[in-house]
Amino acid sequence: MRRFIKFWSILPICIMINSLVLYAQNGQYSPDYLNTTLTTEQRVDDLVSRMSLKEKLRQLFSAAPAIPRLQVPAYNYWNECLHGVARAGKATVFPQAIGLAASFDQEMIYKVGTAISDEGRAKHHHFVRNDVRSIYTGLTYWSPNINIFRDPRWGRGQETYGEDPFLTGLLATQFVKGLQGDDPDHLKAVATIKHFAVHSGPEFSRHSDNFYTNNIDLYNTYLPAFGTVVKDANVQSVMCAYNRFRDQPCCGSYYLLEEILRKQMGFTGYVVSDCGAISDFYKEGTHQVVDQPSQALGWSLSAGTDLNCEESKQFMEDHIEEAVAKGIISESDIDRSVKRLFTARFKLGLFDTEDQQKYAQNPHEVVGSKRHQQINLEASQNALVLMKNNGILPLDPSQKIALIGPNADNIDVLFGNYNGLPIAPSTPLIGLKKAFGENQISFSKGSALTADKYGHYDVVPAEVLFHKTKRGKLKAGLKATYFNPKKAEQSFTQVDRQINFTWEKTPLNQQIQEQFSVKWEGILIPQRSGQYRFGGNVETKIKGKKIHSIVDLKKGEQYEISISYQTKPAWYKNSICPQAEWTWVQTDFDYQKEAIAIAKKAEVIVFCGGISPRLEGEEGKEMDIDLEGFYKGDRTSIDLPQVQQQLFDELYQLNKPIIYVNFSGSAIAFTEINQKAEAVIQAFYPGERTGDALANLLLGKYQPQGRLPVTFYQNLDQMPAMNDYSMQERTYRYFSGKPLYRFGAGLDFSTTELSKLELPAKLTAGENLKGTFYVKNTGNEPLTKKYQVYFSSENAPDRSIKKLVQIVKVELKGKHTQEIAFEISTDNMGIYDADLQKKINEGKASIEIFDGKQQLVGQFEIVGSCAVSTMKPTR
Template sequence: MNKIQNRRLLTSRGLLLTACALTACAFTACTGDTEKSAHAVGVNKSTATVDASATFDALPFRDTSLPIEQRLDDLVGRMTLSEKISQLYNDAPAIERLGVAKYDWWNEALHGVARAGKATVFPQAIGLAATFDDQLLGEVATVISDEARAKHHYFADNGMAFRYTGLTFWSPNINIFRDPRWGRGQETYGEDPYLTGQLAVSFINGLQGDDPRYLKTAAMAKHFAVHSGPEKSRHSDDYTASKKDLAETYFPAFKTAVMEADVEAVMCAYNRVNGEPACGSDMLLKETLREDWGFEGHVVSDCGAIADFYEPDAHNLVRAPAEAAAWALKAGTDVNCGTGRLSTFANLGFALQRNMIDESEIDTAVKRLFATRFKLGMFDPADSVPYTQIPMSVVGSEEHLALAEKVAEKSMVLLKNDGVLPLVEGTKVAVIGPNATNFSVLVGNYHGSPINAVTPLAGIRSRAGAGNVVHAPGSALIADQYGHYEIVSAQNLFHRNGDGELQAGLEAEYFPVDLTRGEKARDFRYIPATTLAESPAFTRIDPTVDFYWTRSPIDDTVNGDFGVVWKGVLVPQASGTYLFKTGAELLLDGQPVDGAVSLVAGEEYALTLSDVFLRTVSGSPLEPEVQLTWVNTSRDYAAEALEVARGAEVILFTGGISAELEGEEMSVELEGFDGGDRTDIKLPSVQQDLLRKLKALGKPIVMVNFSGSAMALNWEDENLNAIVQAFYPGEATGTALARLLWGDVNPSGRLPVTFYRSVEDLPDFKGYSFANRTYRYFTGDVLYPFGHGLSYTQFAYSNLNVPETIAPGEELAIDVTLTNSGERAGGEISQVYLSLPDAPVDVPIRELKAFRHTQLASGESTKLQFVIESEDLAYVDNAGVFQPYRGRVNLTVGSGQGPYLKAPQFAEATVVIP
């Protein structure tokens, strides 16, 4: 019996329930008072009164000896209609009379526990995929779930129970990265459904744990389905996908997540699919997810997606929220994430009155949600749940940070190398480029706060010795987007003493927050407008503004609200045009700072900086931080870079883009960038110009490209000596990069996406047909193919052994000898690709069907064995049905796509299925 069968069997027999102190925004449904609601669901008033006074532990749904179905029936049967509907929001309020704590379902763990303060930050998901190592992803997810459990119980013990404190994680993102222009592609495992599915299984298993009774955390596969941009129009787009493309490309990773990993949750997407909103699609949620695949978990809407059903600027398919709520619920969406537009499901009471839905459909959704909370152990004694004792000391432990460094090393892909790498000891290098000190390229998006963030420059200086490293940023990332903001130093910040004399540091007033003062704010969260207390709790002099708080400076509590006002004088040491970056409100000479400011050296500017930190409000930072940073945009950065480069032996160019330019529904509107997506995939022109000037110096140039998506590095490939694709490698970026550049570690990463030469080679961004997309269907010339990656050693494949023929329905056994024929130890990613040239319909040109990471010493050989299951030898017909294949099966085993472009190390053979 496998783990999934075992878990389902035990679930059917009854799970233990735990009472965790979890909270959320107490937003309730408008369905009438408790007495009327009780009457509507057949619970009489006297029963409700008895329930309210009963001892919680004596209630039948608390009885762990009962089957889970009986316990769910008992719990839901005790709820009023209003209470049941309220549990279908992402921020579900408490039902105090039943001892049910409030809970917010929203939490994130894409590549580390996210948005919940300090946590180990691993490479962004696209970098995790570049390892081509599913076992390693399992280790990563196990670390993440360890830290998640520790932080959850720590927050609960300190009275913090709202968004980002729970155990239901909305990760991984397993959409197919079909087009490099999509800004959120960095969150995925790339363009291949097989690779995505295999990595997803390992990641989900690591998050959910291996206990047969309890989930460690609940993972989610998102966004179902046919979802990969554009970001700007995702709320209104209707994507047409053929049955063949659905079965062949869009569905397989989700099917694998459900049927092989037993993923607990699925998130439906914003967009429509073939006319229906994804969160209201019977085809997706009923027929495919639940009926065909047997999904037993819960479905969550993307946040605000159900409001898109009726919003005039979105899908605009129905006239009223109640109709949208009924549509989504009947299709199988259980949780309405309503952030931004409240909860459409608040209208379910009206929908029930108008016979749009049946109450049994509400009951079904509520039971699915509480089944998950049961599996997480949210009503059991802590000592009966194996994960409750994981201590906070695991967060950022030495072992976890070591794994982050190891994974970062394995995530980097050596795209080109003419022999300049690895660098020899004592090499004098010039680190030039806008990403040398850019924090954003470490973490990507959906990230936590790193424990020990190491920038590329810091890592290189540590490895090579400060005396062998010079640095200049060289340019902006693009336009007015800079990667090298610095903390405004103590040399620039002053205040006046009682005698009017300038003294070092800013006067800082630390205030308690009085949430009862002021009017209600008009934003979507209904947060009271905060007013600081009349008097500060204390004042002090702060030399700079660079703070991270795990406890309130006011009362030393973990969940205390507070505000800070800094006042003083700014005295710049150099004249110029400055940009400031801070999360706080900044005034200079009494005027808000918005955009570039001209400052004169030695002049005094009155400065006020203020911020309020509301940790008791759902969605606010759990561990707040604030910095005051700036950059002088007037400097001749190119001239500075050329000057420092002249004295170096090798130029290390740290360029690319950042997660501040590409990502989810952003406001960025620049040349080549549009609302989080990209309209071009070239390196920004300011960096191209700088590279050409550096090239003219005649020195070797190694480019380290940071991006979450493919880049058209055409000139760079032709003119630079080496190129490393780093993606966004996590908090150990600098250390891992330096070790790779100097050969302490041998690169083994492979591209999980195709690097095209131009967007002109691609179909329309909104076209969801896979014709001429990704390596499986693209017929043009590419810069670097999917699966490509170089090493400092050489590997050879020999003695490929496959049968000449196999019978229909038989598996295909492959064995081959892999030899490290070079002079260094190294890791090889062996990839098996199949082609089905005799299929009666159009099929992929080639498809990845197996991969394996192998570490070999110099001269060492090993035999690799692969088994391709019979279902992987089928093809998808035009009706979307898998059909048994007969004819030739062309296969390659090697370091990439066989003879295709840059993969010289491979073996090939043909097998016939008669």
């Protein structure tokens, strides 16, 4: 009894001590969800239990509002970092994903991912310290895109790691690990693999498309990379796709999101919809599988989509609380999704003080640092694929070079889509002038990219811009008036020499994010008569009329101009660090004549052609293109635009050696150029160090490592219809024709010899395959080489020709022969059949070793058959 009395006598003291522990630094009561000694699950459960139904519902949208009474800050989940922190001001711009894939290098991809998350962390905390919590400021990145690039016409294929599921899974795993960090309890960032699943164009019909694939293609092509990244990188987020799959919207597919993603693959994070995908459930002209927004939201939540990327207004106005009461939306589904979302935010440290966050101390100076730029240069060099070299490369640095082509000084091709603002962009013109010397390089734009699309708009120069004083005299520069649109009043005026601004802090109040507008007025006096097209992101008026098309301007004549700009946040552009740019191009100038003239005086021609991310990319406002060869972000032809082919043919008639450099996010069928050029380089979109990397390759300052992550076809006749999702005759694994260049192709400057591939004569099904081959480095210098290992089986369940199963990276000594051992797991050799058994079938099989040019092939026999694994049968 005494012990019982003593216990009750000290209980108030225990409660008081416990309560004191839970007080925050400001002296106010701190609930369990702010107690860092508790587990993440305990903290999340406590927070969600305190939220009202309406508060929970509003957290299910990408722009999640603050809950002041619970000390929950606003958070916007939408951020991008496909190849560098995007749309949030300056950041290191690495090669576009397809260029990163050309490296075939896991270690480099990890370094790139780590550098990006370093910069992302630094930028996020910089924004939070300045109370900026808008789109593109968070730590939840909707990258990488790991869809399979099955058709070169798909404009967003540039965002992927190419056409091979094994390579895609391998590289994406390292990218995700670099983003998310190596702390088992805390996340550096959240990576999101997308778009789940069976998604790779066409762009223009993605909101209504309904795709079917058989189980063999589904499990051997469209799903493996997702499974690899879930298993090997513990990725924390997955984005579901716009299209339907087997009649159900992907973001409402219980089969995809629950049975496959969570049960079969073991995914434990949250699922986010592609932006507007839930509205596609009911909007006219899209899937239209339900009538109301509340029905769409209820369906998506029940299927496993936790976060809706779009505005909450239309959903909240659709009697959503009533829909919960009627069971159209399940409150248990809401709770499940809200908990998944807050689990990520807690793991990111967003409810901890800054001193408690492991990654919060990254200084802002890490953005664009020398170390990151060095990694970027390495990545850019590895993105360049030397496809042909008749001995012209490396170039003699004393040679006179004619640098020609619409991409020779086109900053767009440095980036690809989903990009940030570069720290120090280097176009081919900039890079070659720096490396060879100003006097060695002559330059001409040569032609348009195609039709009236140009790659060489120039900022309207200060030399042609004036304003009049009160006395009517002309003075240099335009009169600029800066406005605060909220107050509808003038803030200040000044004279600007030209319109080419990037404001890291707004001009009104030096804030990081603030709405403003500018009006420039003055006189334009052209120095050359001609037809001009104006560009940039401003509105142009000449003599009071808006200019939408080509305008005739005369040399020396005065034109009254008014140029307007207003910050307009939009998902597809940089909304943190606004830019204003006024550009023009003269459309009737004879660029080809100029190119021929400079080429005649040169010893060698470097032709920078191809296309640009202004012609291929994501369907949307900036991709409303309908031209020969291009339609709304996709391509309808894989040929080089005719205007460039014509320019090349004219240059070829000069009998000067031509080095052709092709910029594109996808394969181009430049068959004729390939025959005539002395060297061919596929550049993809190689990042802000493009010019430096290209110059180093031309001069032979490094051994080219780039290899093609996609097949280059000879013509479109070799391809099935784009909306046919069967893998028959697609990618190197199933294509039976002769390509222009095969997957994995690429040259270097080394002299090595492959020999003596040794394999067992027989392999019992279920055993790993061990083999060796020999490489002789006949040169004096040590080398790093990557060897691709392919497996093929005459009884493959999917009838594939072969598949990549390993990449062996080797350090070779000079004047040395080295034995290289490899081992292929049964899992990598296994192939799914129609019954979803991953099998190895008995019969003849082979291994191919390929270094980009040379190949070795050896055969062996598989004895018996076995199932590596079995998936639950599907519908």
